[in-house]
Each structure stands twice: as structure tokens, then as C-alpha cells.
Amino acid sequence: MAHKINIYKTQNSRLAEFDPHNIGFGKIFTDHMFVADYDGKNWTDLRIEPYSQIQLSPATSALHYGQAIFEGMKAFSASGEVWLFRPKENWKRLNTSAKRMVMPELPEDIFMQGLTALVDIDRQWVPGTDGSSLYIRPFMFATDEHVGVRPSEKYKFIIFCCPVGPYYNNPxxxxxxxxxxxxxxxxxxxxxxxxxxxxxxxxxxxxxxxxxxxxxxxxxxxxxxxxxxxxxxxxxxxxxxxxxxxxxxxxxxxxxxxxxxxxxxxxxxxxxxxxxxxxxxxxxxxxxxxxxxxxxxxxxxxxxxxxxxxxxxxxxxxxxxxxxxxxxxxxxxxxxxYGQSEDVFGWMQKVEQELGEPA
Incomplete structure (x- = not known):
């Protein structure tokens, strides 16, 4: 099922400040993020918006009772294209975590459409230097403004991205x-x-x-x-x-x-x-x-x-x-x-260029 995702592109890209030869890990963030809200029954207001801070009430449930889950995944630059590595496995594991934490599962189509649209828009941020990649962080947290131990009724799901080098450089x-x-x-x-x-x-x-x-x-x-x-x-x-x-x-x-x-x-x-x-x-x-x-x-x-x-x-x-x-x-x-060996298991998923500029 195709979902409507509202796109709000940044007017102040930070891409010109990005040095792909000096990126470290987890400290640089791309221009956009994907956001969806759960209203107690359905996932609503799917959107891609400029990467920014989020406003939270001091009573936000996740801050007190720990209903928060996340994933980690990567996209790679190969042969002038951008590729995701086994993204559906991350979607499955996210929902495994959600069930254990009494949180709503995220439909596959929302996860995959939001993910690919975000990576497409920010494809120029995918570094092409040796050992580098685009690290992708999907996460979900409880948003009820409520003091009391119970599962939240409302949740927020966000995906943001970081261009990264190696996490560890030595044994x-x-x-x-x-x-x-x-x-x-x-x-x-x-x-x-x-x-x-x-x-x-x-x-x-x-x-x-x-x-x-x-x-x-x-x-x-x-x-x-x-x-x-x-x-x-x-x-x-x-x-x-x-x-x-x-x-x-x-x-x-x-x-x-x-x-x-x-x-x-x-x-x-x-x-x-x-x-x-x-x-x-x-x-x-x-x-x-x-x-x-x-x-x-x-x-x-x-x-x-x-x-x-x-x-x-x-x-x-x-x-x-x-x-x-x-x-x-x-x-x-x-x-x-990185597209240098045969993808014998069909793990790599190409991100089609529809919304973003060529990498």
C-alpha cells in the first residue's frame, strides 16, 4: 500500500559543510528526518522534514518509564547508486522489540517507504570514501504526557541518518x-x-x-x-x-x-x-x-x-x-x-532516485 508522505525540504542545507574525509562516527547528521505519529489506533502524519530538535513535555512517558526502542542499519554508495543492506530484517527486529515493550508495531510499507524516501532525499550525504557508509537510526518512543506506570497510548517514530566512518579502527x-x-x-x-x-x-x-x-x-x-x-x-x-x-x-x-x-x-x-x-x-x-x-x-x-x-x-x-x-x-x-562482489543472497536493495539529487 502506498502511503502519502508529506515532504518539507530544508531551505538551509548543511551539505556544503560536510567533509567526507573527516566524519568520525555519529556526530554529523543529514538534512532531513522521517517522522510518523501513532494516535492510539493508527500511524498518522507521515512526513519528511528538516532535521531539528524535537519538543517534549517533561511528563513524556518514555523519559520516565523507558518505552523506547531503536534500530541501526546502513546504506552504501556503489557504482553511482545508493544501496540499503537487508532493511527488512531491521523492520522485523524493530517490531519484535515493539511487541516486548508493549508498543505498536510499524507496518512494513510505512517503514520501507519512509526509509527509502529519506535516504533518497539525502543521498548526497552517503559518503563514498573507503570504509564509510550512511548510518541510519530508526527509533520509536512513548509520547503520552502522563505520570504513572502503564503502556503509553501515543508514540512517535523517527528515522535520521549520519554519514560515518569505521566505528572501531583497531582490534x-x-x-x-x-x-x-x-x-x-x-x-x-x-x-x-x-x-x-x-x-x-x-x-x-x-x-x-x-x-x-x-x-x-x-x-x-x-x-x-x-x-x-x-x-x-x-x-x-x-x-x-x-x-x-x-x-x-x-x-x-x-x-x-x-x-x-x-x-x-x-x-x-x-x-x-x-x-x-x-x-x-x-x-x-x-x-x-x-x-x-x-x-x-x-x-x-x-x-x-x-x-x-x-x-x-x-x-x-x-x-x-x-x-x-x-x-x-x-x-x-x-x-x-560496496558492489565489488556478487550479492549471492540478494541482500542489497537499491534506493531509486526519485526525490533527491544524484549522489
Whole structure:
């Protein structure tokens, strides 16, 4: 179903100030955003308007009771065109989060039409430099002006975009977390809701103060099994086997994780999705079988781990292993996204030029 989207283009574009060779991550925003409002029954007032601040009442429900969810996705420049990577998977995951947080689901046609129209209008913001992309942030939050714990009746959905470079520039050192937990059985670990990230910041800050880059979260019951890092899914190459923790209600089902598994299978590797303990990682490290550690995520794409810290000892995996599998995987994934390799799974969706100027 085609929806009417009102277009209000900016009269003061900031594009001339944009330097694609100096963009960092998450600090520069494109000229427009897509907005839709939920009135308790339907999504209404679909519009693209200039990127700007939003006015909120101090009593806005999301600010007090945490009904807020989001997604992260990317668009890429290839062969003079703009392409989205697996956008419908983000739409599905957004609605999975919405259901868990008692929020309204967003119809696929509204999500996709709003997304493609926004990226089309701002297509000149999609950087073409090596390793760069347009990071896209869809999010939804409760807007009732009400003090009291109950699901909101009204919501706002927004998509905005950031031209970005690499999220991480170097391999990471991670600390195995054995005290704090990111999620719990029956909780919201599988949902991409804002509170999950706020709750992770304290342990992450402590790890960084100890010289680590990120936290490697373990299961909340025994703290013996690997789950994920703060923003990514975890993979280990053990001998000739590639292992990643199996999905559970505690873990976010990463779209890059799923893509990595499919590509590794395509490359001829089998990926074991199973419980993976810290004890097993340490044992295989001492046996010389722990060859590579890497993590995957939309922002990070794929980045290697130098190693992991546990019980005041650092296990330097990179010093005794190599990065041959992860490097080949990243090259293939990047090749598909930037139009340099065959899109064997049909993941890339072209954004037709209808509203915006040529990139």
C-alpha cells in the first residue's frame, strides 16, 4: 500500500559543510528526518522534514518509564547508486522489540517507504570514501504526557541518518564480565530497547578504566558462558571450527551475525551455534587451538579482538593466532556492500532516485 508522505525540504542545507574525509562516527547528521505519529489506533502524519530538535513535555512517558526502542542499519554508495543492506530484517527486529515493550508495531510499507524516501532525499550525504557508509537510526518512543506506570497510548517514530566512518579502527581488548549482567532470563535482552544499553554503561566504564575497550558479557546465572559484547555478537575460531553463542532470550539476534554465518557457510565453513564457556576459551588458548576472536555488528561491521581479560590475566589470542578467516569474511561482506562482489543472497536493495539529487 502506498502511503502519502508529506515532504518539507530544508531551505538551509548543511551539505556544503560536510567533509567526507573527516566524519568520525555519529556526530554529523543529514538534512532531513522521517517522522510518523501513532494516535492510539493508527500511524498518522507521515512526513519528511528538516532535521531539528524535537519538543517534549517533561511528563513524556518514555523519559520516565523507558518505552523506547531503536534500530541501526546502513546504506552504501556503489557504482553511482545508493544501496540499503537487508532493511527488512531491521523492520522485523524493530517490531519484535515493539511487541516486548508493549508498543505498536510499524507496518512494513510505512517503514520501507519512509526509509527509502529519506535516504533518497539525502543521498548526497552517503559518503563514498573507503570504509564509510550512511548510518541510519530508526527509533520509536512513548509520547503520552502522563505520570504513572502503564503502556503509553501515543508514540512517535523517527528515522535520521549520519554519514560515518569505521566505528572501531583497531582490534579490541575485552574484559570478561562476571559480576554485572546485561540481561536476564525472561527479560529484554533480545529486544533492542534503550534501557539495555543504559544498564550496560557502568560495567563498560569500569572495564575501560582497567584498560579494556569493551565488556564481554557472560550469562547472568552462572557467569560461565559467553553471550555478547556491548554492541556486537561474538565469534571464536577454535582449530578448524567456528563457534558463536547460540541465540537465546538474553541475546540480540544480530543481522550482521546472521549475515556472517551465511557467508561463512558459503565460503565452505561450518559454524557451530552452541554454548561457549570461558573455561573452553581458556583451555583452547593454552592448547594453541584458539586461532581468532572477532565480533560483528551494524556499527562495527566486523572487528578482531586482540584477546580477553579474565581473573587478572590477559589471553592474547592475536599473538598466537591469525586473522585469515575473519579477514576473508570481512572482505566478502564489504565486497557485497560496496558492489565489488556478487550479492549471492540478494541482500542489497537499491534506493531509486526519485526525490533527491544524484549522489
Amino acid at each position: 579490541l581488548r575485552v574484559k570478561v564480565e562476571e559480576h554485572y549482567s546485561r540481561s536476564a532470563p525472561g527479560g529484554t535482552g533480545f529486544a533492542k530497547c534503550s534501557g539495555n544499553y543504559g544498564g550496560s554503561l557502568f560495567a563498560t566504564k569500569k572495564a575501560q578504566e582497567e584498560g579494556f575497550d569493551q565488556v564481554l558479557w557472560t550469562d547472568p546465572v552462572t557467569h560461565e558462558f559467553v553471550e555478547e559484547t556491548g554492541t556486537t555478537n561474538f565469534f571464536a575460531v577454535i582449530g578448524k571450527n567456528i563457534v558463536t553463542p547460540d541465540l537465546s532470550e538474553n541475546l540480540l539476534a544480530g543481522i550482521t551475525r546472521d549475515s556472517a554465518i551465511k557467508l561463512l557457510n558459503h565460503m565452505g565453513y561450518e559454524v557451530e551455534e552452541r554454548p561457549l564457556s570461558i573455561l573452553e576459551l581458556k583451555k583452547e588458548f593454552h592448547n594453541g587451538n584458539l586461532k581468532e576472536l572477532f565480533i560483528t555488528g551494524t556499527a562495527a561491521t566486523l572487528i578482531n579482538l586482540v584477546g580477553f581479560g579474565h581473573n587478572h590475566h590477559f589471553f592474547d589470542v592475536m599473538a598466537q593466532g591469525d586473522t585469515s578467516i575473519s579477514s576473508s569474511l570481512k572482505s566478502l561482506l564489504d565486497g557485497i556492500r
